[in-house]
Amino acid sequence: MTLSRSQKRGLVGASLLALVLILIGTIATYFGSKYQLRIVYGSYVSLMVVLALQVFMGNARITNLSHSAFMGIGAYAAAICVTPIAMKKISLPSAPWGLNAFALDPVTSGVIAIAITAIIALLIGLILVRLSGIGATIVSLAVLVIVHSLFLYRTDIFKGNQAFFGIPQVFTLTSAIIIAVIMVYVVRGFKESRWGIALRASADDEISAAAMGVNVHRLRLLAWVLSCVLLAVAGIAYSYYLGTISARPFYFNHVFLTLAMLILGGMRTVTGAVLGTFIISFGLEWVRWLETGPTILGQKFPEVLGLSGVVLGSVIVLIMALRPGGIMGDREIEDFILKNTE
């Protein structure tokens, strides 16, 4: 297989991003406190979500609001498969279909969770990809609400707002770094592939793309399912590290947070996804510290609860107003070091 020039550039770009991810992760592993490790782990999971979001939103240019739901499906499916039977007899005493009577190893559970998410994504995708623009976005919002309601009210399976505990904590920060690095290659590879180019073309001009033989619906469905599979992986990474999940983290706040990350960095590029995730992940930690009313240079600041929400909202408003393409616009990381013409 020969790579085109833009694919080679993509490989360089993905490798540069991979280096950055490995560097940040390694520094955190060796120098971070336990609390800081959790924050960094969280930012790598967010990164997986934002990368997954980029696959669909960045190439098909359709705003998706259901991504946290698919992350949740992946997380719960894996959790239900992997949690030991003794644990499930306590936490899910009345689970249907014998869900509390079996337990699988983490790898098999992960594969099953990904497969389940992919099947659900495929079924929803068949409807969603036929719509474009606002129609598709509203459907995705409805999916988010439906899935969340199921998580909340089927307490016999998902435990609702209570914690689903006892998931074996088999992941470390290193696992998250490896997965995030692989994802960067997958997502960039998709963008530069024949399908990625054709999908971006159809987002520019659906009719012209169709006249050139681009099957828009099929490509959107491909990107959608790939995106949801990556979201399932993010959900699995989340549950395998924390050991405890509940319905709340897979709802609006998370949708909004990850969307802000992608919009800030720039949804059209993979570099933008990485940049936006880290700026907001680490920036928000700093804002949370400000929220608590710290003393800076002898000056006591007042406690401002809810500051992080205001900041997040303001970031979206300002970016949309001043730089709708996000920080990166159309530039990928390698554009800063490689010449533009050969």
Added chain:
Amino acid sequence: MLVVQNLNVFHGPIEAVHGISFTVKEGSCVSLLGPNGAGKTSTISAITGVAKSTGRIMFADEDISTLPVEIRIRKGIAVSPEGRRVFANLSVKENLRLGGAYNTANVDRLIAEWFETFPILAERRDQMAGTLSGGEQQMLAIARALMSEPRILLLDEPSLGLAPKIVTQIFEMIKRLKEKRMTILLVEQNATLALRLSDHAYLLNNGLIVADGTAETFGSNDALMAELTGLA
């Protein structure tokens, strides 16, 4: 090469073209002329398979009217759409690459050839196509269509919205294609220019063919020319 019989084209419930028939012989250039809304672009869309139609479309002695778009492209039909419509957020090179999506073996060679023909496109190969000038976009749109090495090229209003000097350049390019025996179906509002290149022309109005003939018959018919050039 292309024989269209009794073609009706629909946009949803609206019938835009009412049972037209025409022929494009191999190696010839045929124009569809007529005012806005005559059904020219609808006809092109029906041939590529983007618009719904009834009637027969024969291409190289084969009925293609029920085939999906991508099969028609594989069989050798390519279109340069109205209003240029390059993919604004893709680079020049990605635009070309997409044009050759069904011709992967020759893509790199063809791209290199086009960059030789139009050095300006080579210079801007990594630029977003949306940042090109109108004339450059039109060149790119035609080059993109030719990336699939088609047997027939459908050109939809290549002069639309371009400065006269640029229009002359574009028509020079079409003339060179014709000299290389490319079969061309040209849709134009600018009848004078189109007739200079065409072997045969059809005049469309309100979805019907109201006149047809060689460029000479059109040129010598003052009443027709007056209508075509909008001087009536």
